Amino acid sequence: MLVVISPAKKLDMQRFDDIPSTQPLFEHEVRELVETMRNLSPVELRSLMGISENLAKLNADRFARFGSQDKNPAVFTFAGDTYLGLDAATLAPESMAWAQNHLRVLSGLYGVLRPLDEIEPYRLEMGSRLKTAGSQSLYQYWRRKVSDALNAEAEATKSNVLVNCASKEYFSVVDLTTLEIPVVTPVFMENKSGKAKIISFHAKKARGAMARFIVQNKLTDKEDLKDFNAGGYRYQPEQSNLNSLVFIR
Numbered sequence: 001m002l003v004v005i006s007p008a009k010k011l012d013m014q015r016f017d018d019i020p021s022t023q024p025l026f027e028h029e030v031r032e033l034v035e036t037m038r039n040l041s042p043v044e045l046r047s048l049m050g051i052s053e054n055l056a057k058l059n060a061d062r063f064a065r066f067g068s069q070d071k072n073p074a075v076f077t078f079a080g081d082t083y084l085g086l087d088a089a090t091l092a093p094e095s096m097a098w099a100q101n102h103l104r105v106l107s108g109l110y111g112v113l114r115p116l117d118e119i120e121p122y123r124l125e126m127g128s129r130l131k132t133a134g135s136q137s138l139y140q141y142w143r144r145k146v147s148d149a150l151n152a153e154a155e156a157t158k159s160n161v162l163v164n165c166a167s168k169e170y171f172s173v174v175d176l177t178t179l180e181i182p183v184v185t186p187v188f189m190e191n192k193s194g195k196a197k198i199i200s201f202h203a204k205k206a207r208g209a210m211a212r213f214i215v216q217n218k219l220t221d222k223e224d225l226k227d228f229n230a231g232g233y234r235y236q237p238e239q240s241n242l243n244s245l246v247f248i249r
Contacts, residue, residue, distance in 0.1 A: 016093055016096055016116070018093060019093065019096055019097050019100060019116060020116070021073055021116045021117070021118050022100075022114055022116050022117050022118070023117060023118060024110045024111075024113055024117045024118075024119065025110075025111065025112060025113075025117075025149060026110060026111040026112070026145065026149075029111060029141075029142075029145065030109060030110055030111075032132065033109055033124070033130070033132070033141075034063055034066045034067075034109075036130065036131075036132055037059075037063040037124065037130075038063050038064060038066075040060070041060070042056040042057045042060045043056070045059055045060055048128055048129070048130060049123065049124070049125060049128055051123070055123070059122070059123045062120070062121050062122055062123070063122070066120055066122070067120075069120040069121055070120070070121075071118040071119060071120055072118065072119065073115060073116045073117065073118060073119075074105055074107075074110075074113040074114070074115060074116070074117045074118075074119050075088040075099070075103075075105070075115035075116065076088060076089060077119060077121075078105065080204065081201055081204035081205045081208070082165070082167075082204045082205065082207050082208040082211075083208055084205050084208060085204070085205040085206060085207060085208025085209035085210075085211070085212065086208035086209070086211050086212050087208070087212060088115065088212075091212070091215065091216070092216075095215050095216050095218075096115065096116075096215075098215055098218050099115050099215045100114055100115050100116055101157055102157060102159070102214075102215070103115055103211060103214075103215060104150065104153060106126065106146065106166055106170040106171070106173060106174075107119075107124075107126075108124040108125050108126040108127075108128060108138050108142075109122050109124045111142050111145055111146050111149065112146055112149045112150065112153075124138070125138075125169070126138050126139070126142075126169055126170045126172075126173055127139075127169045138173070139172060139173050142173050143173055143174070143175050144175065144178075146173050146174060146175075147174055147175040147178050147179055148178075150162065150174065150179060151178070151179065151180045151181075154180065154181045155180075159181060160181060160182075161181060161182055161183070161184055161222045162179070162181050162182070162183045162184070163183075163184050163185075163186070163210070163211075163214060163222070163225065164183050164184065164185040164186075165186065165207040165208065165210050165211045166207075167204070167207075171185075182242075182243070183243060184222050184225065184242075184243060184244075184245060185243060185244050185245070186206075186207065186210050186225065186228070186244075186245045186246075186247060187203075187244055187245065187246045187247065188202065188203045188206035188207065188210075188233060188247050188248075188249075189203075189246065189247070189248045189249075190202060190248070190249060191248055191249065196239075196248050202231075205231075206230070206231060206233060206247070209228075209230040209231060210225070210228055210230075212230075213225075213228050213230060225245055226245065228247065231249060232249040233247035233248065233249045234247060234248060234249065235247055236248050
């Protein structure tokens with residue numbers, strides 16, 4: 001998932017009034033990372049994240065004001081192609097309630113988020129080599145915590161499979177050696193002149209659409225993932241295996 005955060009668009013939040021907003025799980029860790037980021041100058045932020053001077057100044061200001069900024073539900077705050085495919089604002093309230101219990105977002109600052117966890121504007125990619133007192137990167141910082149949280153969520157919801165709709169950058173934080181449930185990753189490809197290839201923009205949007213498909217249908221059996229056909233994609237059994245489901249259009 002992307003971690004570029006922007007102020008939430010005006011949405012009809014009244015549709016979700018019966019679903020209470022929640023607070024992120026890793027409150028202590030967020031404070032610790034924010035303090036680390038506050039100690040970096042805009043020049044250091046620019047180098048760390050490979051962003052422009054203006055973006056570096058914007059994010060230095062965000063971290064300086066962290067704790068006093070407006071908060072919005074995570075699923076309505078993240079921006080990017082995957083979230084276009086999810087289109088959370090148009091989900092029915094009962095689908096959003098199901099998503100709150102089953103859909104999780106990986107974040108460089110917050111670790112793991114539920115859809116309606118309230119978060120502040122920030123930018124911190126999971127791939128950033130941010131050094132803290134006990135780690136050399138965010139992967140090292142979050143790996144055990146995120147993996148343990150996913151195991152706990154799976155146990156609480158009686159889930160028997162984790163469907164990975166995240167990017168490689170983000171899912172790399174998960175320690176597969178300690179994860180207690182199997183992972184299935186959908187792969188979306190385009191048929192170009194008789195050859196199937198992954199086109200990043202389309203694949204990201206399709207991963208979001210797959211998450212939406214799961215949420216809307218409240219899927220409990222991984223076999224039902226093969227019925228996904230949004231955007232013209234079709235399941236390809238010959239190219240798939242137990243851990244990877246290939247869809248081509």
